[in-house]
Amino acid sequence: MPLTALYHVPHPPSTATSPLSSILNALYSTYSVSDLSASSSATPPTLFHRLLRSPSDPQRHLQILFLPHLSPDTIVATTAHPSSQPPTLNPNAKPKVCLRIPAGPGNSETFTQLVLTKMGTLWQQRQVLTMVQGQVMKFGDFVVRLGELRQVGGGGEHAGRGVAVEVVWVADEGWSQGDGQDERELEADGDTAGKEALSAFWSGLKMDQWKGVREVIGSDGVGGWLEILRLRT
């Protein structure tokens, strides 16, 4: 089972250049990655993400995400409803996908307009992000997608919001052979090996000069993106 590590490398306001070039240089010099952006088998990443927040207490988030390399549909996710958990503010609550809407002007855009105009009492828009300069590359068992996040509107018109990096580790077939308990043990071993491999891959890039980097590793790629893109509370 593939494991995904996601990183958000913030763009410090005091720095003129984006972390993107620094990360790309490290990828090419450290791992000699091969660029797949021109290949038809791998799609360079692009995304459109809206973060909304409930104005009431306890606060919740609503995220509307279009991430075509992982889902052809628009993904709508929220943190759990207060009625289903102790009513305390928990900004770290994991977002859960609650519905999927076919992409397109008549569907997902209509839905977004509906939320913004007719559910405005329940949800307030906090941030709109898009991705530019998306690239995809491969090195051994790793597929790397990355691009620069830009804020749309809200006074920060097209302001750089750092770089998002997705590293997917595709498990060696040896990890999934066997059955029953053996298979579960192998899967657990595979997860551990995958997490270690992903962490080692990122450490090898030596990105220590960039502060505030967030990391999410797991088998749920969409869930990881939803967490990493929540740049505001």
Place this chain on the structure above:
Amino acid sequence: MQPAPVLEKHLVFKPIVTGQGDGKGAAAGKTGMQTVEQKKLQETAKGDLFYVQIIGDGKTKEGNNDAAKWSIQFRDLPEVVQKRPVTSRLVADIPIVDSDPITAMAGLGYSYKSSYYLTGHRFTHLNTSLLLIKAVMPQTGESPEHVSDSEDVVNGQLVDPSGSYLIQASIRVQDGSKVELMNRATAELMNLKETLKGVVDLEVGDRLAMDTRVR
């Protein structure tokens, strides 16, 4: 065009409002921890709340749907009738993919309230959709996510025991702000009203009876 059978299950959802309204900022007030940003958000969080429906397409005798397809249906409060002799309002129908309707709406902050079926036929004339329907109550104990087939629904209890039908003639206009489009649609509806005179008298619906706002 031949009439198309209609069988829809309508699930009605109401917004869940917590910690605002009368008790606006109640939790924050208790702790004194409300930030300027939160206050600003709550200030802007004024406006109407609306009921929203999820529609499930059911199996009809003539149709051959394998499984219910769900969509979110929003109907706004009709505009105030001025010179236009028809009802106009914002409508939105958004399909959802592989999603459980109750979970989906809970995530958006809505709770399930009730359900009913609409069964009948849809006629199409030029740009006009003519819906001839009856509302039927679901069987006792039927789960909201279950959509019965047409035979079960037809034998169900009618919402209006007299057995009368509801008829609705409507045209969807892509952009309601385009006056020319609205005028053309209005003229087509008025022509249909004239054509049907003596068979059925079409009248403008009661605006407040079509009010979808939460009181």
